[in-house]
Amino acid sequence: MNRKLKKIMIGTAIASAVFTSTMTPTFANTVTHRVGTGDTLWIISQKYQVSLEEIYQLNPQYRNNSAINVGDVVNVPAKQQQTTYTVQQNDTPWIISNKFKISLKDFLKANGLKEGQHIYPGQKVLIPAASNSAMTYTVQNNDTPWIISNKFKVNLNDFLQINGLREGQHIYPGQTVTIPTSSGVTPPASNTTPPNSSSSPSKSYVTHTVKNGDNLWDLSIQYGIPFKELQDVNGLRDNHVLRLGDRLTIPVYHIPVKSTPGPQYGELLDWWTEAQYVIPIGKVFIVEDFYTGRKWTMKRTIGANHADVEPLTARDAAIMKEVWGGNYSWNRRPVIVEVDGRRLAASASAMPHDVQYINNNNFQGHSDLYFSNSTRHVDGKRDDAHQKNVLIAAGR
Incomplete structure (x- = not known):
């Protein structure tokens, strides 16, 4: 081979390698996706709004054979962006999360806050982008977490977890909640009437399985019901000792919003x-x-x-x-x-x-x-x- 031509070929190969290396993007953050039934690399790329090339960059084993199996773990670049917001007078984490239509849990996590923690006017907070794998829903009159999870055909525990809620916690009309979505799920029509609609307070029940460290007082605080009521519902006395695995009945109250004579007034609640x-x-x-x-x-x-x-x-x-x-x-x-x-x-x-x-x-x-x-x-x-x-x- 001509020596001059050989030098050109080697130089071109080196330049190409350098160029390829230089152009390889780096990802500051990644998330992992566990492959489910029906998943393909293309479906995963669409779900996270990234390109197939970006998935191949993080998972080179799939570049020549894109077959994936249920249970496999695929690395995906995290491309969510965050913006900052200056807290205004009377803002709370709940108000801000609803203003930007993001889940309260995501807002608290992005800012290192705990539920109930105070924020102050002038404080800078981060607004995380809405999750690509979830959608939001505005709570209607008489909605409860159970009603919404059934409406969207999602697991109640998944709904509670993504919204940073606990069993029995109240939600209110106008509140924005996040729906963990699955393929093919679409929001119901805006005029959908929730089942068992009523303008009067209602009550349902959930079951709590006693775990290590539980006591009746802390459980009454956790579920937002009076201590005496928790005792009475379960037929317990003051000296009752909870045992691991005991199942307690927890009343859950649904208090609908009442009308007022004007916006300056408050609801008259008993x-x-x-x-x-x-x-x-x-x-x-x-x-x-x-x-x-x-x-x-x-x-x-x-x-x-x-x-x-x-x-x-x-x-x-x-x-x-x-x-x-x-x-x-x-x-x-x-x-x-x-x-x-x-x-x-x-x-x-x-x-x-x-x-x-x-x-x-x-x-x-x-x-x-x-x-x-x-x-x-x-x-x-x-x-x-x-x-x-x-x-x-x-x-x-």
Whole structure:
């Protein structure tokens, strides 16, 4: 072979190799896909919106033989992009996730947040792209996780997991949830009426299998129901000892949204049959003073006849004090409770007393929050001043 031609061929081969190496893309993040029935490499590429070449780059074993088997693991480049958002006044993780139509679980994970954790105006948060393998759905009146999972023919546990929900947790009309999709599933028509529609509260039941570390008090908090009710439903006494594998019946309450005379008013919910299930122990929410519009964040930490609540931070406690004229006070004021996209009519006082669960908030104890038909702890009787304020906040 001509020596000059040989040099040209070798040089071309080297250049080609260098060029190929230079052009090989690198992926900062990858995800794994476990092959299911009916999957092909092309179907997987469409599902994750990547090219076949990108899949071959990460899985060179399939370049000459693209046959895959159920159970195989295929590496896929993660191409989701994230944008930043500046938290506005009164924003919560739930409000932001609904605003951008992403799952609450994805938003919390992207920002390293826990459920119920506080965010502040001016804070920068990440907005993850919507998952390519799921779609979103706007909750309708009387929807429940069980109803939605049946509507879309998906597993209830899968639905709960992708939305960061626990068994028995409430969802509300207007809330955006993520549907784990499977091939061929399409959303129902927007005028689809959920089964068993009703304007009255309803109740269903789920079963909890006792696992290591469970106790009745923690389970009552987990499922958002009163401790005494959990005992009574299962016929248990105070000294009952749970055993691994025991099966407990858990009541799940579905509280429909009620109409109000105007957007400035709150829903008039009965404490015993409605409000205590919308504001369970452990729930974090915003309180708005009805007359001034000032807002602060609180958490229900205890309480049976009414909600015993505490300001979440020292700043929240300071706002409370300002609303009550610069001093903590037993005076009652009508308020609106903003929780999970709902506005509830209530009445609040601002005197710290007795048991305290939140430290470092400059509020030594808890204060009282009343809803319709809430009663005093001390004697179980009606507090007329609180009830009058509840009706004011409800526009009655």
